[in-house]
Amino acid sequence: MPSTKHLRMLIVIGALVSAVVGLVTLRAHAGPSPEPSIVNNPALEVFDIPAYDFDANPLGDVPGAKVSSVTEPILLTTETPVPVVLPKTVGAIPDMYITDPSVQADWQLVVLNYKSSAYGQVQIFERAEGLTQEGIDQWAEPGYCTSCTFAESVVLAGGQRAAVLGTPGSTTVVHWIQKGVQIDVMGPFSTLSRDDAVAVANDLSVQ
Amino acid sequence: MVGSHHATGGSRRTIRKSRVVLAFALVFATLLLMGLSFRVSAAYGCAENGAIFWSGGDYTTNARGNQQDLVVRAHVSGGCGHFNDLRAGGTVHMSGPPGDNLVETGWRDYIASCCDPDNDHVFLLFNEIIVSGQVSVFLYDDPACTFSGNTVTMRLIRGTTTNVWVAHRKCNGGSWAQLGTGLGTNFWSASPRVETFRAGPSGGGGFILDFHRNLDWKKPDNTWKGSFGTMHCESDWMDDTRGKKPSDPAYEWRTVEPPDGVEC
Numbered sequence: 001m002p003s004t005k006h007l008r009m010l011i012v013i014g015a016l017v018s019a020v021v022g023l024v025t026l027r028a029h030a031g032p033s034p035e036p037s038i039v040n041n042p043a044l045e046v047f048d049i050p051a052y053d054f055d056a057n058p059l060g061d062v063p064g065a066k067v068s069s070v071t072e073p074i075l076l077t078t079e080t081p082v083p084v085v086l087p088k089t090v091g092a093i094p095d096m097y098i099t100d101p102s103v104q105a106d107w108q109l110v111v112l113n114y115k116s117s118a119y120g121q122v123q124i125f126e127r128a129e130g131l132t133q134e135g136i137d138q139w140a141e142p143g144y145c146t147s148c149t150f151a152e153s154v155v156l157a158g159g160q161r162a163a164v165l166g167t168p169g170s171t172t173v174v175h176w177i178q179k180g181v182q183i184d185v186m187g188p189f190s191t192l193s194r195d196d197a198v199a200v201a202n203d204l205s206v207q
Numbered sequence: 208m209v210g211s212h213h214a215t216g217g218s219r220r221t222i223r224k225s226r227v228v229l230a231f232a233l234v235f236a237t238l239l240l241m242g243l244s245f246r247v248s249a250a251y252g253c254a255e256n257g258a259i260f261w262s263g264g265d266y267t268t269n270a271r272g273n274q275q276d277l278v279v280r281a282h283v284s285g286g287c288g289h290f291n292d293l294r295a296g297g298t299v300h301m302s303g304p305p306g307d308n309l310v311e312t313g314w315r316d317y318i319a320s321c322c323d324p325d326n327d328h329v330f331l332l333f334n335e336i337i338v339s340g341q342v343s344v345f346l347y348d349d350p351a352c353t354f355s356g357n358t359v360t361m362r363l364i365r366g367t368t369t370n371v372w373v374a375h376r377k378c379n380g381g382s383w384a385q386l387g388t389g390l391g392t393n394f395w396s397a398s399p400r401v402e403t404f405r406a407g408p409s410g411g412g413g414f415i416l417d418f419h420r421n422l423d424w425k426k427p428d429n430t431w432k433g434s435f436g437t438m439h440c441e442s443d444w445m446d447d448t449r450g451k452k453p454s455d456p457a458y459e460w461r462t463v464e465p466p467d468g469v470e471c
Contacts, residue, residue, distance in 0.1 A: 036332055036347035036376065036386055050444070052307040052340050059305050062268070099305075104269050106370070106395040107304040125306050127393065129370070131338065135391035139341065147342035171307070171340030182393065184306060184339050 051170050054121045054188055058111040063100035070096040070112070081108035082126050082181045087203040092116040094124075105129060120191035122200060123184075130182025136175045139163040150194055158205030166194055174201040257444030258404035260300065261452070261460060263435030264424050266398075268304075272425025273399040274362035275299045278418040279314045281328045281355040282405060292318035295405035296333075297417045299361045301372070301397035302441075307340040310390050311402065312361050312374035314353055315346070330354060332361075334374045336390040345387045352378035361386075364425060370395045399424035400441065401460050403448070414447045420459040434458050440471035 057066075067078055071093060075084055080098055094112040106129040114122040131139075138144055140153035140163040147167040154174075156162050162176035172192040174185040185200045186192075264270055282295040298313030317329040330353040334345045352359050360377040371389035378384075403417040422435035434456035443449060449468030452460050462468070 036349040036352075036384060038387060039331065039346045039348050062305055104396055107268060109305065111305065123306075125339075127304075129395060130393040132370070132391065135371075135393070138391055139338065139343075144343055145341050146344045151341075165339075165341045167341050170342075173339040173341060175339065186306065186339050 052186075054123065057097065058113060058123055058125075059097050059099065062107060063103055065098050065100065067096040067098065069093050080110050082110055082128050083179070084110050084112070084126055085178070085181075085183075085204055085207040086112065087124070087200055087207070089118075089203045090114050090116045090122065090200060091118045119196050119200060120187060122187045122192060122197075124200070124204070125184040125186065127182040127184070130177075130184075131175055133161065133177055136163045136177070137161065139165060139175065154198060156198075156205035157202040160205055162198075162201060162205075164194055164198055164201075172197045174198060176201065176205065178205060258402060259443045259445060259448060259450050259462065260302070260400050260402050260441040261438050261450050262302070262441050263399045263401070263422060263438050263457065264432070265436045266439065267424075267436075268302075268398045269396045269427050270301065270399040270424040271396050271427060271429065272362060272364040272423075272431070273299050273301055274360065274421070274423045274425075274431070275401065276358050276360050276418075276420040277314060278420075279330055279353050279355055279357050279359060280316070280416060281330075282316050282415055293406050294318060294328075295415055296403075297419065298335075298402040298404070299363055300400040300402040301363055302400055303392060303394040303397045307337060308393055309335075309337045310363060310372045310392050310397070311335045312363055312376075312386060313402070314359060314361075328355065332359070332376060332386060334387050334390060336372075336392060338393055343390075347386055349376070349378075352376065358420075360421070365395065367429070396427065399435070401435075401438075401450075403450075403462055405445070405448075413445065414464050415445070415462060417462045418459070419461070422457055422459060435460070440469045443470045 092114050094114045097111040099108050108128040110126045112124040145151040148165050150166045160176040164174050166172045172189050174197045277297045294316045296315040298311045300311040302309050312334050332347040332349050336343050365372045371391045373389050374386040375383040401419045405415045423431050437455045438452045438457040448462050449470050451463045451468040
């Protein structure tokens with residue numbers, strides 16, 4: 001005759017086996033989902049492309065021109081697809097990349113390329129078309145950016161509502177819209193801090 | 208008594224045998240756990256093994272839609288995964304304007320369990336948007352459509368008056384189903400591409416087989432082209448996998464092992 005101890009053990013084992021069989025049966029009868037259903041977003045996203053190269057031509061293969069050592073007087077005589085604003089406090093003179101007029105309207109832009117002693121490498125994209133205010137706000141919502149270690153909404157010195165985002169191994173960026181131009185302040189995550197990116201954005205936002 | 212004495216000796220031998228079996232079982236279980244621990248740490252120790260991109264539309268950056276039949280496939284990743292146990296995937300990809308911008312939809316093959324990285328797979332559909340190097344990914348469970356060897360038609364299109372892109376999937380000739388909500392980008396048109404990617408291990412042995420069929424992109428006048436036009440290799444970060452198009456205009460594209468195919 002089995003002892004009480006053995007009986008208890010048998011009951012526990014029986015309960016565990018029943019639970020497992022029950023779960024397997026339930027899963028087998030659940031059937032396929034007729035429509036795609038969302039599952040939890042990954043906590044940290046992976047990259048299938050190399051990190052953005054701040055040393056390369058920011059226009060890539062897109063036709064355009066480079067203007068070296070851009071100052072206010074040079075800006076006055078240079079034709080650009082958007083009215084360009086320069087920050088006052090970055091402390092370096094940038095090179096400027098301008099898309100060719102033959103490029104489609106939604107890709108027309110200007111890139112100011114800084115190598116600043118104060119902030120390191122910083123690129124400022126000023127776009128004829130870009131994110132909407134709704135899109136900017138969406139990026140600042142908690143959990144929307146799956147690669148970010150910070151993503152927040154800030155009101156800049158000029159009153160614009162901006163999104164500030166940072167992804168390790170990639171970029172730190174501030175997005176906002178100013179007088180119809182969509183501006184991105186972007187730098188390497190490893191060298192451009194959240195506060196420095198916002199400082200550059202604040203500077204531009206009041207120009 | 209004698210019989211009883213013999214019976215007592217047999218019980219002792221049985222107990223000794225049981226102890227020996229138990230000891231062996233404990234040693235075996237310990238070794239098994241050590242082995243599994245090694246495998247788990249290996250699964251999280253591998254780097255990305257790259258991706259291939261080919262563009263269509265004769266270098267156009269003016270596409271407002273991209274549609275392809277993708278064949279979901281189970282990939283062997285040599286026990287190596289990546290963050291989130293991702294092995295590989297195939298995607299319908301739209302590359303946007305300068306400054307690290309894109310939108311894509313496709314399938315992904317994940318390791319089902321960190322303790323069994325070679326044998327089990329979880330297939331999910333996904334949407335991804337990158338704006339200025341920031342990534343947002345949405346994963347979708349679709350078991351009726353997403354399993355190894357099955358074809359899922361996927362597309363990205365945008366509305367007439369918006370730069371918000373929407374992904375759809377069609378399962379085995381069924382009707383279109385929208386995949387999640389719209390993806391608000393900073394572009395109205397883009398370069399249509401095929402993409403294959405995989406995670407670990409780097410350095411050989413990592414050929415990834417991937418088919419993309421019935422390639423099509425949407426022209427600025429909002430009509431479909433009917434093919435991918437002339438395709439070009441845009442980038443290839445995999446030593447052991449290349450891309451190949453059977454024809455120009457291209458109706459399909461696949462990966463092949465070197466020396467066949469084109470590397471760029």
